[in-house]
Amino acid sequence: MQHFGDALIGRVRALGNPVCIGLDPYLDRIPPLFRDGDMSPGNPLTAPAVEAFLKAVLDRADGRVAVVKPQIAFFERMGWRGLRALDEVSAHARKRGMLVLLDAKRGDIGSTADAYAGAYLTADAPMPADAMTLNPYLGRDTLQPYLNAAKDTGRGLFILVKTSNPGSGDYQDLKVGNRSLAETVADSLKAMSGELEGPETGWSSLGIVVGATYPGEAERIREILPKTIFLVPGYGAQGATAADAVKGFVKGPSGLEGGIVSSSRGVLYPAGSDTDSAAAWEQAMDAAIDMAVSELGGAISA
Numbered sequence: 098m099q100h101f102g103d104a105l106i107g108r109v110r111a112l113g114n115p116v117c118i119g120l121d122p123y124l125d126r127i128p129p130l131f132r133d134g135d136m137s138p139g140n141p142l143t144a145p146a147v148e149a150f151l152k153a154v155l156d157r158a159d160g161r162v163a164v165v166k167p168q169i170a171f172f173e174r175m176g177w178r179g180l181r182a183l184d185e186v187s188a189h190a191r192k193r194g195m196l197v198l199l200d201a202k203r204g205d206i207g208s209t210a211d212a213y214a215g216a217y218l219t220a221d222a223p224m225p226a227d228a229m230t231l232n233p234y235l236g237r238d239t240l241q242p243y244l245n246a247a248k249d250t251g252r253g254l255f256i257l258v259k260t261s262n263p264g265s266g267d268y269q270d271l272k273v274g275n276r277s278l279a280e281t282v283a284d285s286l287k288a289m290s291g292e293l294e295g296p297e298t299g300w301s302s303l304g305i306v307v308g309a310t311y312p313g314e315a316e317r318i319r320e321i322l323p324k325t326i327f328l329v330p331g332y333g334a335q336g337a338t339a340a341d342a343v344k345g346f347v348k349g350p351s352g353l354e355g356g357i358v359s360s361s362r363g364v365l366y367p368a369g370s371d372t373d374s375a376a377a378w379e380q381a382m383d384a385a386i387d388m389a390v391s392e393l394g395g396a397i398s399a
């Protein structure tokens with residue numbers, strides 16, 4: 098059985114970069130090369146066009162990137178055809194040796210969480226993901242179904258702790274005693290993280306989300322959770338630098354490690370990609386992937 102934490106860290110070490118490409122297909126930004134019909138969400142031509150676009154992105158990233166993160170909202174937006182496209186795109190990523198981290202940010206009471214875990218994480222899940230994002234707001238008991246599934250299947254979980262958005266402080270920075278709520282949530286995940294530590298690397302399959310836009314908080318949270326992989330959004334389109342993004346990383350055998358840095362818009366829609374020329378699009382995509390790989394690869398080797 099694959100252990101998600103070991104598999105992810107192993108791939109990042111082998112590739113020398115912590116890049117996670119976020120798959121957020123904005124319908125109005127799909128390049129002309131792939132557009133079909135009016136690209137309205139209910140048009141039957143739209144989801145296949147999006148699927149072709151994302152598969153082509155994965156082909157450009159082949160052998161360079163360890164993990165991709167489809168954001169389910171963009172697929173739900175296209176109805177059942179969108180979910181079918183998500184399934185096909187996920188299968189294509191796996192064929193290319195990439196792990197699939199489903200960004201669904203689920204959070205509900207335990208009995209409903211059971212159904213979500215059964216959709217994506219259990220051995221019989223019809224839309225299996227290697228890992229998924231979760232919202233812990235409803236309490237630790239609501240994370241238990243996902244933890245049980247992760248133990249059974251080796252799959253991974255990423256729990257929101259300190260998000261990248263401007264308003265994340267509204268609740269997450271509130272003081273609970275002398276700590277922020279985000280740090281308190283991190284502390285409460287210690288035992289669960291320990292239960293999923295990998296036999297090879299020691300890194301846990303229970304990860305957390307810590308935005309690159311709050312590097313100081315990343316350092317404090319790292320002290321609380323030394324073996325928990327950070328999913329770090331906010332690099333690129335949201336303005337954080339590569340140096341900010343790796344603030345919560347720690348020294349490993351081949352550079353800084355312990356996290357992945359996701360970029361969606363910055364990689365998917367670079368300058369020069371708004372074209373109907375295949376050669377020009379490929380060149381623009383390769384340049385965008387090169388830039389993320391070299392900036393973030395450089396940041397972990399520094």
Ligand SMILES: O=C(O)c1cc(=O)[nH]c(=O)n1[C@@H]1O[C@H](COP(=O)(O)O)[C@@H](O)[C@H]1O
Nearest residue numbers: 168200230260261308330334335360361362
């Ligand atoms: O869980 C996430 O991936 C996530 C957490 C967070 O704190 N902030 C955040 O932007 N994200 C996701 O990252 C993606 C945005 O990536 P960019 O287009 O690179 O800004 C969206 O899919 C967000 O849902």
